[in-house]
Amino acid sequence: MKNGTLAGGSFSFMFIGATALQRCEDCSIWDNDKSKVKEHFISLHWWTLDTVGVLDPVRYYVKEGKPYVRKVICKPIGLANGNNFRYKCDEVDIAVPFRYDTWTKSMLLPVSNTTFSILNIILACFAILFILYFLYYIVGGFIKVLLEIATGTPFSDRNVRRLKMIAMSFLLIPLILFLLNLLIRVVFYKYFTADLKLSTDAWGVFWKPAVLSVIFAALYFAFKQGKKLKDEQDLTV
Known part of the structure; x- marks a missing residue:
């Protein structure tokens, strides 16, 4: 409750989301009679706190907001025996410009309630468009390829174009999302410090579709070559 990570509503799309969280300095989640501060954020899921410390893990907390x-x-x-240095270590608290969701391990950027509401609508629209694109061009395109193979016309111009579209989608969509994630770091540079790092989830989202892209690219070139051989055979006949 002190760190303000009690969920108060959110909507996410890939690497970005709109998050509402509740915070209270002197209460727990069971204290319904105490007022809780509701705050709104842009959540960046692919940026996380680098908790690796020299001696102890880096810890995040909120005090008085x-x-x-x-x-x-x-x-x-100074030097100890030989050439080894002696070190003096202190535990220090450093103020940071960002907030952090300790549950989802996501970076948070504070925004107004209006911005939170607008971002929710924009993310919902992008999510719907992405789902429609995926269902129509990728899933639907692959089903149409299988149907044409079943009807005995595998090496058609339509199948070649569909396989090319699927291969490019699996490569370009994750790449665009990854670059947009890096662009956000540039836009909101004042919130980023050395305490943040790129999450491994970002690389996972990128390389898995890339493998599928290679597979469908191989199918595309195979079908393209098959189409070429079929056309030459038709001309010969």
């Missing part, structure tokens, strides 16, 4: 990271910082203070 201000976010901090607690880490151990060591500084050399």
Whole structure:
């Protein structure tokens, strides 16, 4: 409750989402009679807190509405025996410009309620368009390829175009999303510090469709070659 990670409503699409969270300095989730502060954020799912510390893990917390990271910082203070340095280590609290969802491991950017509502609508529209595109061009296109194979006309111009479209979609869509995620870092650069890192989820979303793209690209070239041989055979006949 102090860190403000109690969910109050959210909608997400791929690497970005609109999140509403509740925070309370001196209560728990069971204290319904105490007022909780509701805050709105843009959540960036592919950016996470780098918790690896020299001695202890880096920890995130909120105090009096201000976010901090607690880490151990060591500084050399001189030479010990031989050529080894002696270090003095202190646990310090550093204020950070971003917020962090400790449940989803996502970076949060504070926004107004109006921005939160608009972003929810935009993300919902993008999600619907993406689903329609995926169902019609990728799933539907592949089903049409199978149907034409079943009817005895596998090497048609339509099948070649469909396989090319599917291969390009599996490659370009994750690449575009990945680049948009990096663009957000440039746009909101003032919120990013060295305490944040790119999540491994970003690479997972990128390389899995890339494998499917290679498979469908191989099918595309095979069907294209088959179409060429079929056309030459038809001309010979």
